[in-house]
Amino acid sequence: MDKNKIIISHSPYLWKGFSTAKIMxxxxxxxxxxxxxxxxxxxxxxxxxxxxxxxxxxxTELAIKxxxxxxxRNDGSAVITGLLLALIVPPRMPIWMVVVGAFFSIAVVxxxxxxxxxxxxxxxxxxxxxxxxxxxxxxxxxxxxxxFRLDAxxxxxxxxxxxxxxxxxxxxxxxxxxGNTGGSLGETSALxxxxxxxxxxxxxxxxxxIPIFYIGTVALLSLLLGQQPLFQVLSGGLMIGAFFMAxxxxxxxxxxxxxxxxxxxxxxxxxxxxxxxxLDEGVAFSILIMNAFTPLIDKYLKLKTLGLQKKKEAS
Amino acid sequence: MAIIRKKGIFAGVKLxxxxxxxxxxxxxxxxxxxxxxxxxxxxxAPCQFIVKRGNEVKVGQKIAQSDKxxxxxxxxxxxxxxxxxxxxxxxxxxxxxxxxxxxxxGQDQWVDLDSILKIEDIDSWEDALAEIDRIPPKxxxxxxxxAGIVGLGGATFPTHVKLSPPPEKKIDTFILNGCECxxxxxxDHRIMLEYGQxxxxxxxxxxxxxxxxxxYVAIEDNKPDAIAHMNKLLEQMGLDEVDVVSLPSRxxxxxxxxxxxxxxxxxxxxxxxxxxxxxxxxxxATSKAVAEAVLEGKPLIEKVVTVTGLFGEPQxxxxxxxxxxxxxxxxxxxxxxxxxxxxLGGPMMGLPISDLQFPVNKGLNCVLIKEGYADDExxxxxxxxxxxxCPMDLMPLKYPELVKNSAYSQCSEYYIANCIECGSxxxxxxxxxxxxxxxxxxxxxxxxx
Numbered sequence: 071m072d073k074n075k076i077i078i079s080h081s082p083y084l085w086k087g088f089s090t091a092k093i094m095x096x097x098x099x100x101x102x103x104x105x106x107x108x109x110x111x112x113x114x115x116x117x118x119x120x121x122x123x124x125x126x127x128x129x130t131e132l133a134i135k136x137x138x139x140x141x142x143r144n145d146g147s148a149v150i151t152g153l154l155l156a157l158i159v160p161p162r163m164p165i166w167m168v169v170v171g172a173f174f175s176i177a178v179v180x181x182x183x184x185x186x187x188x189x190x191x192x193x194x195x196x197x198x199x200x201x202x203x204x205x206x207x208x209x210x211x212x213x214x215x216x217x218f219r220l221d222a223x224x225x226x227x228x229x230x231x232x233x234x235x236x237x238x239x240x241x242x243x244x245x246x247x248x249g250n251t252g253g254s255l256g257e258t259s260a261l262x263x264x265x266x267x268x269x270x271x272x273x274x275x276x277x278x279x280i281p282i283f284y285i286g287t288v289a290l291l292s293l294l295l296g297q298q299p300l301f302q303v304l305s306g307g308l309m310i311g312a313f314f315m316a317x318x319x320x321x322x323x324x325x326x327x328x329x330x331x332x333x334x335x336x337x338x339x340x341x342x343x344x345x346x347x348x349l350d351e352g353v354a355f356s357i358l359i360m361n362a363f364t365p366l367i368d369k370y371l372k373l374k375t376l377g378l379q380k381k382k383e384a385s
Numbered sequence: 386m387a388i389i390r391k392k393g394i395f396a397g398v399k400l401x402x403x404x405x406x407x408x409x410x411x412x413x414x415x416x417x418x419x420x421x422x423x424x425x426x427x428x429x430a431p432c433q434f435i436v437k438r439g440n441e442v443k444v445g446q447k448i449a450q451s452d453k454x455x456x457x458x459x460x461x462x463x464x465x466x467x468x469x470x471x472x473x474x475x476x477x478x479x480x481x482x483x484x485x486x487x488x489x490x491g492q493d494q495w496v497d498l499d500s501i502l503k504i505e506d507i508d509s510w511e512d513a514l515a516e517i518d519r520i521p522p523k524x525x526x527x528x529x530x531x532a533g534i535v536g537l538g539g540a541t542f543p544t545h546v547k548l549s550p551p552p553e554k555k556i557d558t559f560i561l562n563g564c565e566c567x568x569x570x571x572x573d574h575r576i577m578l579e580y581g582q583x584x585x586x587x588x589x590x591x592x593x594x595x596x597x598x599x600x601y602v603a604i605e606d607n608k609p610d611a612i613a614h615m616n617k618l619l620e621q622m623g624l625d626e627v628d629v630v631s632l633p634s635r636x637x638x639x640x641x642x643x644x645x646x647x648x649x650x651x652x653x654x655x656x657x658x659x660x661x662x663x664x665x666x667x668x669x670a671t672s673k674a675v676a677e678a679v680l681e682g683k684p685l686i687e688k689v690v691t692v693t694g695l696f697g698e699p700q701x702x703x704x705x706x707x708x709x710x711x712x713x714x715x716x717x718x719x720x721x722x723x724x725x726x727x728x729l730g731g732p733m734m735g736l737p738i739s740d741l742q743f744p745v746n747k748g749l750n751c752v753l754i755k756e757g758y759a760d761d762e763x764x765x766x767x768x769x770x771x772x773x774x775c776p777m778d779l780m781p782l783k784y785p786e787l788v789k790n791s792a793y794s795q796c797s798e799y800y801i802a803n804c805i806e807c808g809s810x811x812x813x814x815x816x817x818x819x820x821x822x823x824x825x826x827x828x829x830x831x832x833x834x
Contacts, residue, residue: 081821082821084811089817372780
């Protein structure tokens with residue numbers, strides 16, 4: 071036996087092999103469901119937005135790693151950011167604006183903080199917030215679902231004060247559930263987002279506490295404010311935010327109790343913005359705000375290790 | 386017999402078992418031509434050699450001892466001549482250890498043993514148990530101490546110390562640990578099947594010493610044959626006060642603290658010992674050694690070692706202590722690979738060595754040779770899988786970050802001392818961060834302060 075063949079490293083010598091890249095690409099798989107809904111309702115232009123956003127994110131990360139002389143890992147995280155950003159912009163957003171937003175997501179919100187694992191804010195939402203500041207008009211131009219027709223009719227989103235619905239309430243809920251309504255590219259179909267969320271839960275990729283407590287808080291507070299909880303839950307970006315964005319590992323707390331506090335905070339801020347803020351929708355900003363609180367939540371919610379004696383803090 | 390099926394009593398992980406040698410009967414390894422005896426083979430005070438180069442020694446002759454209580458003497462595993470003194474690298478600490486080499490004369494001449502009975506010759510359990518009953522506990526403890534017995538599960542804590550709890554600690558429960566929760570290792574499993582009588586006689590001796598009201602034999606349910614065999618022997622021997630407990634196979638079931646929590650629901654306080662909650666736990670191999678020491682007068686000079694992994698003929702070998710690992714490796718026909726880990730112990734908690742001349746020591750239960758992989762540490766994504774896996778309810782993800790920043794005192798705020806280094810966190814880590822390595826560094830730096 072040749073000495074050079076012997077490797078010395080720390081235990082353990084077994085690894086489950088469920089790598090970061092596997093996790094990320096499984097999330098990508100789940101995201102393809104709402105992405106497919108977006109293409110179905112808003113046509114091939116939606117597909118173009120998705121491709122532009124994913125490609126920009128991927129290439130930006132590659133370029134920055136090269137510039138910083140760091141190893142580029144195809145871990146799928148940039149693909150998720152690209153997909154998510156595409157799903158939360160209006161379905162007719164000019165492509166070059168999407169590219170600007172995607173670049174900002176990766177270059178500023180993610181890599182400037184040190185890359186995967188070090189970012190404080192969810193990169194996709196950070197990118198969308200940047201677009202909202204740069205292009206306030208285009209980021210709120212909504213259209214009715216076009217399917218694969220070319221003509222687009224502008225409309226108001228369900229959360230807008232101008233929103234009117236011609237049909238019955240049952241038809242309204244049916245449209246909101248399936249996604250036949252105005253809104254961001256991939257946020258309208260509650261059905262496919264929930265299916266993607268179930269996939270994430272079944273594969274144990276996300277903790278149920280964040281989506282359940284987030285959606286639950288919004289429903290409860292809406293009820294207290296005399297609104298239709300179901301309407302509030304199915305409208306806007308709540309579903310995609312709760313299942314796919316608030317659950318981002320890096321920017322959400324690590325402990326179970328921390329996740330609950332985080333999710334309840336999200337629900338409160340979302341309802342406050344929706345009812346008392348200048349914007350119609352508050353999911354994106356509520357996630358950014360709670361992202362900022364995540365390090366604090368993790369700092370103060372330490373786990374009590376097994377066998378910890380109940381000792382009063384004397385000093 | 387009790388069956389505990391409930392999982393989730395502690396977190397832990399489900400591991401691939403890889404118990405490829407579980408059907409292999411224990412075979413005696415041919416006597417080595419030379420043995421290498423490192424001076425430190427137990428936790429606690431180190432011994433001093435009492436033989437010099439040129440001395441003739443017999444099998445079982447004491448060759449090293451200490452006058453400290455927390456220590457265990459070392460005996461010659463072969464007959465022959467002390468040929469040289471040398472140094473070995475301690476794989477746990479990296480420090481150099483004094484050692485001596487004894488050249489075997491091949492005669493295997495033993496010292497006279499203070500034997501009460503031969504376990505293999507027992508034909509009446511009633512008589513044998515009566516014999517045990519006649520031994521005063523003090524005398525039994527003295528024989529255990531003189532035989533140099535230490536915790537053979539790998540902890541190497543001197544057994545006579547463990548069996549002498551201070552009078553204010555009332556021991557009401559004794560647990561014989563046959564969990565063997567690490568993948569690959571089968572030595573305890575084979576000991577239970579092939580030396581079951583030894584193990585249970587040892588249990589009787591320990592019972593006599595500690596006088597607990599409850600006695601358990603704890604075995605994971607992936608070893609149904611061992612559970613059945615133990616039950617059968619207990620019935621044959623008429624020991625109805627001993628309860629065999631079948632436990633779910635979940636790592637690290639065999640760690641004292643998780644085992645006690647699972648069987649008794651008691652939580653050992655942080656920084657405390659099982660005796661703080663009235664419990665003593667011993668490994669089945671230790672119990673076998675206790676029986677051989679007290680009844681046959683035999684000191685601890687050989688061990689059942691599983692040699693497994695990349696071998697043509699992986700086996701369970703009864704090897705003399707001091708046998709170079711190279712003798713075990715060549716006996717089992719290593720399959721060549723580009724890169725290996727040579728691991729003393731199991732894949733989760735074992736220690737790496739680079740020198741095949743390193744000898745079998747008292748704590749060794751497995752030599753595992755595994756294909757190696759290059760380090761590929763990535764950024765922590767805070768997925769919290771390590772938190773979900775930690776049997777001690779720690780936040781393992783904090784340690785790499787703190788140790789990299791030399792923030793060692795902050796590691797204490799996250800109770801780093803309570804980590805049992807079981808490796809569950811690193812096993813599940815998607816970023817492949819060697820968390821246990823960081824924890825070991827953190828603990829070492831804190832100790833240096």
